[in-house]
Each structure stands twice: as structure tokens, then as C-alpha cells.
Amino acid sequence: MSIPIKTKVSWPVSLSEAKRHLRVEDDFHEDDDYIQNLIYAATAKAEQYIGKDIAETTNSQSLYDYSGDDLTLMEGNFNSFTEAVTDTSTAYNAIETRIYYNSAYVELSESVSSDPLVVSYKTGYDQGECLPLIKQAILIKIKDFYDEQRSSYDKGTVRPNKAFEYQLDSFRLVIW
16 A cells, blocks of 8 residues: 555635734735745644644555455545546446544445556545634634744744644544
């Protein structure tokens, strides 16, 4: 099994939402690229903290020397199964998908033998569907990043903001 190739499709916080949270006027565009990069960084930090995708993400994973009609994908925040493609370019769909807290069980439409079997699926939240608690944590981290870059305080005198972690603790990846 290989590590999935992940491509971010949409982000849980829009530029307009971030600017409103930062109290930056919507018609002030000088910092737009910078704020957009803060959205990416804060989302990545939140994903790293909980161990799961938050931004809507497409995944492609190769399963080598695969034979069977079911598979388990070890992905938290599993969204949907797209398809499985064999080494002969035959595509298979799922007839059943069961989503668990940290994984997903997928039953294919028929038994397959392939080397590799390329599996495509989505993780994270669809655009506009991110849970409010997670979205608020990302906004808090964006504000922390934005203020840190513009503060005149010495890093040693700034108290760390634990609100980000408190908001996300209940969403962390559980490992047994």
C-alpha cells in the first residue's frame, strides 16, 4: 500500500470570512494574497493537529498486488469513494461504504486482481460543510498568525493562545 497523493480542492474558510474575522475591510486588497496563504497555513496546522483532512481533498492511492472485493482505507474524515481502477484500466465502483471514526470500509462491485489497484476517494469536508467548531479554530489560528506578523512584541512576552487546541481536541485522530 502506498501513501495517498492528496490534492486540496476547497478550503473551509473563505478570504471574505478571514478578512471579516481579522477586521480587515473587504475592499482592502493589499493583504489578500497574504491572508489567503494564512488560510492555507492555518488549515494545514489544524489538519496536522487532528491528524485528518479538513479541507476538501481528492486522494489517489495505489494498492500493490491487490486481490479481493473489499478494502479498508485508513482515513479520518472520509467523505466518499470515487472509483478503483485496475492495471488494465477497468474501473469499479463501490456497492457498499461504511464510514468509521478513523477509517472507511469499501466493498467493490466484484472481486478484482490487480497490480496496482488505484483507488480514488475524497476526504475532508465539502465546501461550506465544515463544522463550525473546526472553522472557528482555523479562524483563531489565522488571527494568531496575522497578529504575530504585525506585533511589536518580543516572542518571549506573548502568551500562547490555547483556544485553537481546545476547539479541536474532540476531533483528534484516535489510535488504539
